[in-house]
Amino acid sequence: MKTRILLVEADLQVRNMVLQSITLEYHATAVRSAEEAVDLLEKEAFDIVVLDINLPGMSGLDLLQHCPRLRPGIITIVITAHATIETAVEAMKRGATEFLMKPLSTEDLMSALSVAAERVSRQALSSAGSGMAPVDIVAESHVMRTLLTQATSIAPFNTTVLITGETGTGKELVARAIHQHSPRHQRPLVALNCAAIPEQLLEDELFGHVKGAFTGAHTARIGRFEQADGGTLFLDEIGDMSLPLQAKLLRVLQEREFEKLGSSRTTKVDVRIVAATSADLEKRVSDGSFRADLYYRLNVVHLRLPALRLRREDIQPLAKQLLVRFCTSAGLPPKTIYPDAWEALTSYYWPGNVRQLQNAMERAAALSGARLDIQLYDLPEEVRGGAEFGISTPLADVNLPVPAIPTAIPDEGLSYEAIVATVERELLLKSLKKTGGNKVRAAKLLHMKRTTFAEKLKRLQPDVEDDLLEEYQAN
Ligand SMILES: Nc1ncnc2c1ncn2[C@@H]1O[C@H](COP(=O)(O)OP(=O)(O)O)[C@@H](O)[C@H]1O
Ligand SMILES: [Mg+2]
Structure with a gap:
C-alpha cells in the first residue's frame, strides 16, 4: 500500500509543485488550511503530514499540536519560508519530525519523504509486536x-x-x-x-x-x-x-x-x-x-x-525499591529499614545521587546478612555521619540546615564544593521559604546584599529556581 500523505499548503504554486512530484510514489491529498486538515485527519488515516507554518486562520504550529492527538504516531514535516532558530525549535518542540525551507527543492522534499516513508513501514511492522515492559523509574517527587x-x-x-x-x-x-x-x-x-x-x-x-x-x-x-x-x-x-x-x-x-x-x-x-x-x-x-x-x-x-538531595521524597521509595531488587537477586529474604537508618538515608546529601544510594543499599543488604532489618551501622560511614550530626544535635530542632555536613571526613574524602553548595542552597531556599519567596527580605534575613543573594541563587540553580521553591513550599 502506498504511504498516505496530507499536504497543508496555502500557496497554489507550491501545492501543485509538491503534488506533481509526489503523486507517482505516494497517495497524496492537498488542503489549503489547518482547519481543513483537522477535519480530514479526523475522518481519514494519513501516515505523513507535510505542512506550511504560514497558513490562513489556524497556524501550522497549532496544527502540529493537534496531529498526534488526531493520529497518534503520525509523522509531520514542516515547511517554512522564515526559518529562524525560534520557529525551528518551536516546531520541533511541538513534535515536527523534519523541517524544510522555502524555496522548496524537490530533492530535499523527496529525501525527507523517503526517510519518513521508511519509518512508516517499520512502524507498521513493529506495531504488531509486543509492548516492552516500561523501565522501572521511581518518581515520587x-x-x-x-x-x-x-x-x-x-x-x-x-x-x-x-x-x-x-x-x-x-x-x-x-x-x-x-x-x-x-x-x-x-x-x-x-x-x-x-x-x-x-x-x-x-x-x-x-x-x-x-x-x-x-x-x-x-x-x-x-x-x-x-x-x-x-x-x-x-x-x-x-x-x-x-x-x-x-x-x-x-x-x-x-x-x-x-x-x-x-x-x-x-x-x-x-x-x-x-x-x-x-x-x-x-x-x-x-x-x-x-x-x-x-x-x-x-x-x-x-x-x-535534579540532584537527589533536591528531591528528598524520592529517597525512601528508591531505597525500598533498590533494597528489594538487591535482596531478590542475591537470594536474601526481604528486609526492612530501621527508623534511625531511615533518618540517616533521608537527611544525607547524596553527592553521588541515586547511584550512591544504590551502592549504600547493596552494601547494607549484604552486611546485614541473615538479619531482617537494616540498622544505622549497616550504612556507609559518610551516610551515617550526616545523620548523627544533623539529627541528634539540638540544632536540628531549630531547623538550621546542618544535615548536609558530615561529622567525620570519610577515608575516601569528600567534595568540599558539593557540601558548601548544598549548605548554601539550603540556606537560600529556607530563607526564601520563610519570606514566602520575597528575595529582598530573604537576603536581609541572611545579612546579605540583595544582589549577592540573587547572584548566588542564580548560580546554584540557573533555571529550576522556581521549581525548587515550589518543591520547598510543598514540603
Ligand atoms: N528514578 C530512578 N528510579 C530507579 N532507579 C534509578 C533512578 N534513577 C537512577 N536509578 C539507578 O541509579 C543508577 C544510576 O543511574 P544512571 O542512569 O546510570 O545515572 P547517570 O547516567 O545520570 O549517571 C542506575 O543503576 C539506575 O538504574
Ligand atoms: Mg551515566
Missing part, C-alpha cells in the same frame, strides 16, 4: 513526575533530547525510557560514552571505517551511527567531545549523513539522538569549549534531572 511526563510526551517524536544532571541522577535510565516509549523501540538503542573513549578512537567508533582506511584497518568497521539506524543513539558525556568531532556530529544532525573513515561515499542514517552530560554546557559554550550551534541543535528538548 513533583519535579521527577513532571520530568517523566515530559519525557513520555516527547518520546514518540524524533526530536533530539538533551539530558543534564549530576552523575548518578538517572540520565541514562531516562534515555532508555525515551527509547522504549518511542516507535523505534524494536530497533536498537546504542549507547556511547564520549568521555570513556580516547579522542582519536571516538571518530572511528561513531562513524566506522572501510577496509584499508588506515594502517591496520584490515577489516571494515560499522560505527555506532550505523548500528543505531532506525533506532536511538545515546551519546553520554557529550560535553567531553572534542571541537573537531563536535563539528562532525553537527553535520550528521543536520544532514543525517556522514562519510566513514577512508571513504568518500556518504552513508545515510535515520537515528534519533539523545545526548547527556553532567557538565555545564552553557558554561562550556561561553568559554568556547562547546560549539554554540551544536548546543542549540541538541537543546531542542532539555530535561534537567
